[in-house]
Structures are given as structure tokens and as C-alpha cells.
Amino acid sequence: MARGHVILSHGLQSGPNATKVSALAEVAEALGWSHERPDYRDLDGRGRLGDVAARMARLRERAALVPGPLVLAGSSMGAFISGEVGCELATSERLRGLFLMAPPVALLGEWPQALRVPEGVPLMVVHGWDDELIPASAVVDWCAARKAELRLVDDSHRLSGHVEYSARAFAELLHRAAA
Numbered sequence: 001m002a003r004g005h006v007i008l009s010h011g012l013q014s015g016p017n018a019t020k021v022s023a024l025a026e027v028a029e030a031l032g033w034s035h036e037r038p039d040y041r042d043l044d045g046r047g048r049l050g051d052v053a054a055r056m057a058r059l060r061e062r063a064a065l066v067p068g069p070l071v072l073a074g075s076s077m078g079a080f081i082s083g084e085v086g087c088e089l090a091t092s093e094r095l096r097g098l099f100l101m102a103p104p105v106a107l108l109g110e111w112p113q114a115l116r117v118p119e120g121v122p123l124m125v126v127h128g129w130d131d132e133l134i135p136a137s138a139v140v141d142w143c144a145a146r147k148a149e150l151r152l153v154d155d156s157h158r159l160s161g162h163v164e165y166s167a168r169a170f171a172e173l174l175h176r177a178a179a
Helices: 017-031 051-065 076-090 136-146 158-178
Strands: 005-009 034-036 070-075 095-101 123-128 149-153
Touching: 005 051, 005 076, 005 158, 017 034, 017 070, 017 158, 051 070, 051 076, 070 076, 070 158, 076 095, 095 149, 095 158, 123 136, 136 149, 149 158
Parallel strands: 005 034, 005 070, 070 095, 095 123, 123 149
Antiparallel strands: none
8 A cells, every 4th residue: 555645747848757757756656655647738838837727726636536645746837836736735634745846936927926835744845056947046035934945956947967866855755754
């Protein structure tokens, strides 16, 4: 029996077989967690940032089907929707952790508020110092306000040089979530 379930959400203009979410899926499986990677590609062509509300609805629907412990993880837009949907799930006590890679802490001009995350749920963020889309300083400030665990790495938005590092960090979060 699985320790819980992980939903891995890919970034905008990416896909469920993307390198980072695939690496996280391997970690989840190795640690005894079931997992899934919803496909949001059909929503990505709708506007500059895709259809954010429809992405959230899809993640919400998938999460509603999980009866036990749940961890949400995502990269970029996948991180944004994981945090937002996580806020809705936090009161159910099923949500055991959030793992956000290169999170857009605000979708300026596109979404009514900054990225929200539930209080009291283990949160780990991996972000690149040289992220060309989301300034590291904004993520540092956002994490500081939430006392979130932040791991800054010498990389860009795609974190392509830190896939294995991110996978190891994710393993740490899953160990905590299982305890």
C-alpha cells in the first residue's frame, strides 16, 4: 500500500513527461508513494499564461479523488496552481506537503493575488538565482514572509542543471510527509 499520493504539475508550455516532473515521479515511486502527472498542455495556448483557472480546476478534480495523504508538487505554473489548490485542501488534513520549483510568486496583471500557500503545511521551494522570469529576490522575500524552506541554486528558470538536486530535495520532503 502506498504511503500517500503525489500530484506533479508541469509548467507552462511543458508536459507531463518533462524532465523535472519525471525525476520527481521516480523519487515518489522509489519511496512508496503513488503518483500522477496531469496533462495541462491543452490549456496552455489560451492566452499569455494559459488558462490558469482551468489548470486549477483540473488539479482540484484530481486531488478530490485522493482519499489519503497527498503531496502537491509543481514547476513554474505547476508550482503556482499547486500552492493555490493546496490552500483549498489544507483544512482537510490530507495535504502533507508542497514542493514548488521556480514558483511565480505573482502573476502580474493576470491573476488577482500573489501565490498563496496554506499555513502549517511543509513547504519546500527550489529556485534559480538567475531565473530570467521570476527574480530570486522576489522569491526570497515571499519565502521569508512564510518561513518557507528555500533552496537557491546557480541556475535559470528551467533548473535544468539541478534536476537531480531537486529530486533529492523532493525526497527529503516526502520523508517528512510520511512521518
